[in-house]
Amino acid sequence: MDAAFWLFFLFLVLLFFGIPIAVAIGGVAIFMIWQFDLGIQVISSNFYAGIAKYPLLAIPFFILAGMILERCGVSQRLVNLASLLVGSIPGGLAIVAILVCVFFGGVSGSGPADAAAMGAVLIPAMARKNYDREFSAALIAAGGSTAIVVPPSIAFILYGVITTTSVPALFAAGVFPGILAGLSLILPAYWISKRRGYMGEERGDLRKIWAAFKDAFWGLMAPLVILGGIYGGIFTATEAAIVAVFYGLLLGFGIYRTLDLRTFYRILVDAALSSAVVLLIVALAGLYSWAGATLGVMERIAGALLTLSDNPWVVLALVNVLILLAGMLLDAISIYYVFLPILLPIVAHFGWDPLWFGVVMTLNLAIGQFTPPVAVNLYVTTNLAGIPLEKTSAATLPFIAAMAMALILVILFPSLSLYLPKLWGLY
Amino acid sequence: ADYKAEYKMSIVVGPKGPWGEGAQMFADLVRERTNGRINIKCYFAGQLFAGKQTNEFLLMRQGVIDFALASTINWSPQVPSLNLFALPFFFEDYEQLDAVKNGAPGQELFRQIEEKGVVGLAWGENGFRELTNRKQAVDSPDDLEGLKVRVVGSPIFIDTFRALGANPINMNWGEAQTAFQQGTVDGQENPVNAVIIPYQLWQVHKYISIWHYAIDPLILGVSKKTWDSFSPEDQAILKQAAADACAWEVAQARKGLEGDMPALQTLRDNGMEVTVFTPEIRAAFREKTRSVYDEWRKKIGEDLVAQAEKILGR
Amino acid sequence: MNRRVFSWLWNHFEEAACALLLLVMALIAFANVTIRYLTNYSFAFTEEVEVSALVYLTLFGGAAAFRRGLHLGLHFVYVRLPPPARRVVLVLSLALVLFVFGTLAYYGIFQIRDEMDLETLSEALEVPQWIYTLAVPLGSVLIAVRAVERTVQLWAQQEMKGKR
Ligand code: NA
Ligand code: NA
Numbered sequence: 085m086d087a088a089f090w091l092f093f094l095f096l097v098l099l100f101f102g103i104p105i106a107v108a109i110g111g112v113a114i115f116m117i118w119q120f121d122l123g124i125q126v127i128s129s130n131f132y133a134g135i136a137k138y139p140l141l142a143i144p145f146f147i148l149a150g151m152i153l154e155r156c157g158v159s160q161r162l163v164n165l166a167s168l169l170v171g172s173i174p175g176g177l178a179i180v181a182i183l184v185c186v187f188f189g190g191v192s193g194s195g196p197a198d199a200a201a202m203g204a205v206l207i208p209a210m211a212r213k214n215y216d217r218e219f220s221a222a223l224i225a226a227g228g229s230t231a232i233v234v235p236p237s238i239a240f241i242l243y244g245v246i247t248t249t250s251v252p253a254l255f256a257a258g259v260f261p262g263i264l265a266g267l268s269l270i271l272p273a274y275w276i277s278k279r280r281g282y283m284g285e286e287r288g289d290l291r292k293i294w295a296a297f298k299d300a301f302w303g304l305m306a307p308l309v310i311l312g313g314i315y316g317g318i319f320t321a322t323e324a325a326i327v328a329v330f331y332g333l334l335l336g337f338g339i340y341r342t343l344d345l346r347t348f349y350r351i352l353v354d355a356a357l358s359s360a361v362v363l364l365i366v367a368l369a370g371l372y373s374w375a376g377a378t379l380g381v382m383e384r385i386a387g388a389l390l391t392l393s394d395n396p397w398v399v400l401a402l403v404n405v406l407i408l409l410a411g412m413l414l415d416a417i418s419i420y421y422v423f424l425p426i427l428l429p430i431v432a433h434f435g436w437d438p439l440w441f442g443v444v445m446t447l448n449l450a451i452g453q454f455t456p457p458v459a460v461n462l463y464v465t466t467n468l469a470g471i472p473l474e475k476t477s478a479a480t481l482p483f484i485a486a487m488a489m490a491l492i493l494v495i496l497f498p499s500l501s502l503y504l505p506k507l508w509g510l511y
Numbered sequence: 512a513d514y515k516a517e518y519k520m521s522i523v524v525g526p527k528g529p530w531g532e533g534a535q536m537f538a539d540l541v542r543e544r545t546n547g548r549i550n551i552k553c554y555f556a557g558q559l560f561a562g563k564q565t566n567e568f569l570l571m572r573q574g575v576i577d578f579a580l581a582s583t584i585n586w587s588p589q590v591p592s593l594n595l596f597a598l599p600f601f602f603e604d605y606e607q608l609d610a611v612k613n614g615a616p617g618q619e620l621f622r623q624i625e626e627k628g629v630v631g632l633a634w635g636e637n638g639f640r641e642l643t644n645r646k647q648a649v650d651s652p653d654d655l656e657g658l659k660v661r662v663v664g665s666p667i668f669i670d671t672f673r674a675l676g677a678n679p680i681n682m683n684w685g686e687a688q689t690a691f692q693q694g695t696v697d698g699q700e701n702p703v704n705a706v707i708i709p710y711q712l713w714q715v716h717k718y719i720s721i722w723h724y725a726i727d728p729l730i731l732g733v734s735k736k737t738w739d740s741f742s743p744e745d746q747a748i749l750k751q752a753a754a755d756a757c758a759w760e761v762a763q764a765r766k767g768l769e770g771d772m773p774a775l776q777t778l779r780d781n782g783m784e785v786t787v788f789t790p791e792i793r794a795a796f797r798e799k800t801r802s803v804y805d806e807w808r809k810k811i812g813e814d815l816v817a818q819a820e821k822i823l824g825r
Numbered sequence: 826m827n828r829r830v831f832s833w834l835w836n837h838f839e840e841a842a843c844a845l846l847l848l849v850m851a852l853i854a855f856a857n858v859t860i861r862y863l864t865n866y867s868f869a870f871t872e873e874v875e876v877s878a879l880v881y882l883t884l885f886g887g888a889a890a891f892r893r894g895l896h897l898g899l900h901f902v903y904v905r906l907p908p909p910a911r912r913v914v915l916v917l918s919l920a921l922v923l924f925v926f927g928t929l930a931y932y933g934i935f936q937i938r939d940e941m942d943l944e945t946l947s948e949a950l951e952v953p954q955w956i957y958t959l960a961v962p963l964g965s966v967l968i969a970v971r972a973v974e975r976t977v978q979l980w981a982q983q984e985m986k987g988k989r
Contacts, residue, residue: 099899124928128961251686
């Protein structure tokens with residue numbers, strides 16, 4: 085039987101039955117390496133080499149930083165301030181939710197983490213204001229997905245590692261597209277709120293705004309600390325992550341005094357376990373793409389895709405549909421490892437910019453994070469809202485459409501992605 | 512024994528340039544001369560060992576990788592004697608290098624790697640490693656004081672830069688390029704034809720020192736497990752193909768860098784200030800790195816270094 | 826040893842080890858940035874320590890995550906299956922975990938043996954490489970043990986009675 089068939093078919097079947105992604109992708113990889121006699125001894129050394137990479141250190145550090153900042157109360161303070169600023173217009177709380185999701189995306193590198201941090205504060209608050217639960221769950225899942233486009237981003241770290249693209253340059257490239265994706269969500273949020281009569285909050289007076297601003301100030305500074313360091317040439321992405329961790333500790337133990345040692349231990353454990361879940365997939369997916377590449381399967385599929393059309397726009401549209409569909413079913417990490425070996429020869433063939441392509445691909449995956457049936461962010465927010473995931477399908481549609489518009493703009497105008505990296509001399 | 516339908520050949524770098532093209536040439540020659548009995552596929556850019564270069568030798572020994580055109584630097588964790596070529600300011604020119612690798616020390620090294628499971632077929636070359644930086648012309652041992660230099664991640668290289676008072680940094684090439692652009696790292700060391708010209712390092716570094724502080728030979732090797740499965744006729748064909756491909760590869764790697772080194776003009780044309788070390792300057796640098804030499808002499812093997820010293824007349 | 830302490834350790838020692846690893850990694854990395862920023866000096870060896878700790882963290886954390894059922898997967902078919910079919914999937918899943926981490930452990934030991942034979946030293950600190958590689962077989966065995974524990978739990982629990 086053809087290697088390509090087994091590689092994809094086995095993986096899909098195992099996923100379908102709910103086998104953990106890491107086990108499914110690793111099982112198929114090891115089975116293929118063994119069955120096709122590719123040199124089974126390779127699995128141990130390549131598994132190790134798949135994790136032991138300096139840029140990947142940024143993953144546990146950014147996860148840790150995000151959790152510290154969330155649990156020391158930064159989320160609540162951001163919501164307070166944003167409510168006073170824009171809360172008074174119709175659907176005020178919905179717009180606040182989007183803004184703080186994008187803003188917290190500036191310290192968190194993971195969609196579900198952002199959705200969890202913001203959802204914990206906002207979903208109960210929106211319920212109290214009579215927002216439909218499906219609507220708030222869909223909204224915050226969508227808002228949280230911008231965290232993988234707005235830097236820092238675990239997705240960009242993985243894309244950078246796989247394609248050997250500079251991670252700081254990718255981070256810079258994600259700034260405008262991430263903000264654009266966030267802003268695009270405001271249109272449907274406002275429109276739906278107005279139609280359904282979701283009312284705004286009371287308008288805050290200047291004194292209240294100033295007080296809330298002072299209270300949130302150190303939280304507001306967090307993204308600047310992280311990104312300022314990278315763009316000032318002071319830190320690598322990994323160093324920026326570690327600085328963020330200690331900034332969070334300073335806030336939690338020093339300024340806000342909301343952390344204690346017991347909580348800190350829990351945060352360490354949770355961050356370590358979340359990182360392990362991600363990195364175990366990374367290592368085993370690495371074996372999978374090794375098997376695919378060594379068998380020559382990935383090259384052949386890329387070649388086949390190229391024979392479909394010579395027109396770059398047609399192929400680009402095809403590639404986008406492919407990633408978007410994959411994103412509806414699969415998690416972002418496996419998609420990078422399964423699809424990048426296929427897509428990179430195509431990117432090279434048409435001379436597409438790898439930075440721009442990284443942003444386009446990641447935006448697609450961001451959309452995938454809140455499209456049912458498989459949607460990590462929705463999984464988090466529907467749990468918080470206490471509703472079944474399936475019931476949110478309709479509620480997600482306007483947000484999918486809005487972010488697809490943002491995606492099209494990012495595709496059509498590469499300078500949205502490339503302007504900052506060039507300006508900052510990262511590219 | 513049965514032949515495999517396809518044999519895997521590992522190359523750390525991409526398909527362009529002498530190193531990659533030399534490997535491809537070997538694969539093509541072998542296919543042609545064995546009438547397709549031995550079909551070698553080249554895997555470039557370190558694909559076979561997932562980016563961890565120091566695993567290459569291990570995987571060859573296990574038979575996962577059949578062939579490799581490999582840098583001695585990447586095999587040195589398993590074969591410490593290969594650090595002979597990284598002894599600071601040891602080889603002055605190509606004649607000296609050729610005399611050592613074609614003489615008794617070269618044969619001894621091939622014997623050692625074979626003992627560890629890899630058969631050496633021929634010597635290739637990546638080139639003398641030269642220093643570029645953005646700060647100042649380096650022509651005396653004190654000029655490196657405090658300079659941040661990206662160095663290939665091998666202990667002897669790090670020791671050498673420490674001894675020179677520099678601050679060696681070990682980072683992957685992708686990150687290093689960003690660091691050069693931002694100026695967070697001041698310099699790097701690599702061969703001219705293989706890296707400095709193709710990566711246009713003049714865009715980030717104004718100064719280059721042609722100091723020949725270490726040489727980076729390549730070894731075209733084959734896993735002993737694979738080697739033993741070939742018939743004696745095919746083994747002879749492989750040896751000849753390796754010799755032919757490597758002769759071409761070495762000539763390419765040295766192109767423009769012999770005699771009065773016309774390749775350096777390319778660097779000057781792009782605005783680089785080129786400093787070519789005189790024997791006196793080299794002597795001063797050798798003096799300053801003496802401690803590294805003495806320490807690594809033991810790790811490499813006293814006998815082997817003594818043999819090489821004898822050939823060089825030291 | 827006190828029985829409660831022992832049972833806490835049995836249940837949580839990977840978590841405690843991970844917390845400690847992450848804390849140490851963070852401290853080393855922070856020290857490195859601070860010293861580099863203040864003195865322009867950086868340590869080449871810290872990268873090796875942190876990256877090796879990351880491998881241990883992944884495998885030990887992976888084991889704890891198996892115990893708690895934190896690994897990502899698609900559940901919408903699974904939760905709709907009748908209990909007997911779930912049991913089949915559960916057993917299949919465990920078999921696959923044992924296959925993946927069993928082979929990893931086996932070839933990990935293989936690699937360690939090679940590294941000992943060749944007396945391979947690490948790049949920066951020049952300590953025996955197998956100390957780092959040991960994470961693979963050790964962690965894989967832990968993961969297998971935790972996966973068995975979790976499966977036994979699920980087999981006995983409410984999942985199989987069709988409630989979720
Ligand atoms: Na982010
Ligand atoms: Na999805």
